[in-house]
Amino acid sequence: MLSSTAEDGEIEVRISVGRKKSGKSFPVKVCTLDAELEFNLEWRATGRDLFDLVCRTIGLRETWYFGLQYEDAKGFISWLKLDKKVQDQGISQQPTTPFMFLGKFYPEDVAEELVQEVTQHLFFLQVKQAILSMDIYCPPEASVLLASYAVQAKYGDYDESTYKPGMLASDDLLPQRVIDQYQMTPEMWEDRIKIWYADHRGMSRDEAEMEYLKIAQDLDMYGVNYFPINNKKDTELYLGVTALGLNIYEKDNKLTPKTTFTWSEIRHISFDDKKFIIKPVEKSSPNFVFFSQKVRMNKLLANAPVMLSSTAEDGDIEVRISILDLCIGNHDLFMRRRKPDSMEVQQMKAQAKEEKSRYSLAVMVERIACLSLTSDSHFEGRAGCKDSVTVFPLILTLKVGLVERIVFLSLTSDPHFEGWHKERQIERNKLAREKQLREAAEREKAAMEQRLLQYQEEIRLANEALKRSEETADLLAEKSRVAEEEAMLLSQKASEAEQEITRLRLGAMKVSKTFFSSLCFIAKHNYICT
Structure with missing residues (x-):
């Protein structure tokens, strides 16, 4: 059904x-x-x-x-x-x-990453609801501009002849915080929005939604999931998980992070009960340790925007979103964006460009048809052509020859078609160049990876040789130290031997002197006796 x-x-x-x-x-x-x-x-x-x-x-x-x-x-x-x-x-x-x-998960750049119109529309509705519900802070000036794009996406071009005051009164367009900040009536707010709304003439719904997202993605709280945490000093903080990495916020300031870790700077994230550890890639950098306020919060997220209604009290609802799942998903997308697009994404982008080109051509032909119809004799007495919505039904009511003449004029003499044709050719050439550059970049990447492997092998061999040299140097240093100790020991023994020789010489001299004295005494005694 x-x-x-x-x-x-x-x-x-x-x-x-x-x-x-x-x-x-x-x-x-x-x-x-x-x-x-x-x-x-x-x-x-x-x-x-x-x-x-x-x-x-x-x-x-x-x-x-x-x-x-x-x-x-x-x-x-x-x-x-x-x-x-x-x-x-x-x-x-x-x-x-x-x-x-x-x-x-949120894209880093909506204009570059969001390809399908349905994807863009879903994000537009979700971000718009988050801004209006004040889950994302939006300053007053940006709120009015975003509201004008939302009106353009919903109602189309501004037409002064059909626009009626109070037409936007039933639409939820501004955050209540912005409305309460100024002493302005709903009519005054509508006039402010209408001024911007009138400037968006000619913008399609998809273009208006994309402009909305381009502005919204620059807001400080866009795409951030907040977790209440405590550091080692038991200071209450917020952990923010984003498409670019992890942010640490003070309790009273969710707009400006005091510390930021991009995904490329994070080596590992681990948890044990209430304790979370962020390990940077640089091993010399200290680990960041924080604690969740509840044991269950280790795997579960709190304070995320809740789109479901519940009969439970607000304070009893705990939003259960896995921190690790968010980290893994955001990290995978972060790394994926820095690689060449897959074939699926390339096909989607090519189809999206083709659809936009067809839409632009259809709008151009409608406008040419409108101009041709208003001046053709077959069209006399019919209502004027005010917008492109009424053109195709009118064309179907005319003679085939008139339609053929309109198409012929549009294809042969209209400068807009020539410009569009040239633009299409430029786009094709650009796509071909991009394909060639991408293939060349992939080949260069493969060659660089091969050279990198060679350099890594050379570095490994050099490190091994350096290690062996260091070991040899350490061994020689040890031998030198032992030789010095042996030399000192030999020097000490030589000194002791020299002292012993000196002592022996003194003893010998003393003995000789005693012996000589004894001989003299004996000789003298013999002489006396004789």
Whole structure:
């Protein structure tokens, strides 16, 4: 069953998959910020099965940014694990299990990374809700500008003849903090927004949403998941997990981080009970140690934006998002962005460029047709052409010859078409050059990797030779020390021997002197006797 309704530019889609006769299925409801999907899942279905089903249904290919959020039977908000069965993840026993399909990881640069229109639209709705609910701080000036882009995305071009004062009164466009900051009436706010809104004429919905995201991504709190933590001194802080790395914030300042670790600077993240350790790549740098405020918070995130409603008290709801899962996912995307695009991403980008080119051509032909119709005799007496929305139905009511003449004029004499054709040729040439440069870069990368391996091997051999030289030097130094000790010992023994010789000489001289004296005495005695 497929049904749809439209109200105020919002599209609601309901899709139901019939229950199998076996009865081995259960109903689930998946809500995006502008659609509601209903499925019957088999009992053995995994989170991946449900996630892929949702992505196929809405035509999403950039799946790596998103996840399914739900409220479990205990009232906690969790991210559905894709590798586990849905029924094994503590889902609530409601008649229909509700899930929210939300962006889990944020891009670094929305203009460069978001390819599909559906991806861009989902992020636009989510970021807009976060700003309006004040989960993301937005200054007043930026809030008014963002509101004007939101109006352009919803209503299209500003038309003074159809615009009525108070038309925007029913739209939620500004954060309540901004409204309370100034003493301005709703009419005054609407006038401020209308001034910017009028400047966006000619901008499509996708272009307006992209401009909205370009401004929003520069806000300080954009894409940051905050965790309450304590450091070793028991000071209360916030840990922020972002697309670029980890930030440490003071308790009263979530805008400016006091310490930042990019993913390229982090070697390892580990935890033990309440204790988390961030180990930098530089081994000389000290580790950063912090403690979560609750034991359960080690694997679970708090203070994340909650898109699901709950009957529990606000203080009783603990948002359960794995810190390690967020870190791993953001780190993987961080490294992925710094590598050449995969074939899938290249194909998506090429298709997106082709679709934008077709849209630009269609708009150009519509405008040319509008000008041609207003001056053609077949068109006399018909209503004027004010916008491109009314052109194609009017063209279909005219003679085929007129349509052929319009197309012929647009293709042969219109300078816009010539410029578009040249632009398309330039884009093709640019794509060909980019492909050549990418292939050359890949070849150079492979050659550099080979040289790097050779250099690493040479460094290893040099280190081994240096190690052997150091060992030889140490051995020679040890031998030299032993030789010096032996020389000192021999010198000491020689000194002792010399002293002994001197003593013996003195003793011999003394004995000789005594002996000579004795001889003299004997000789003298003999002489006297004779």
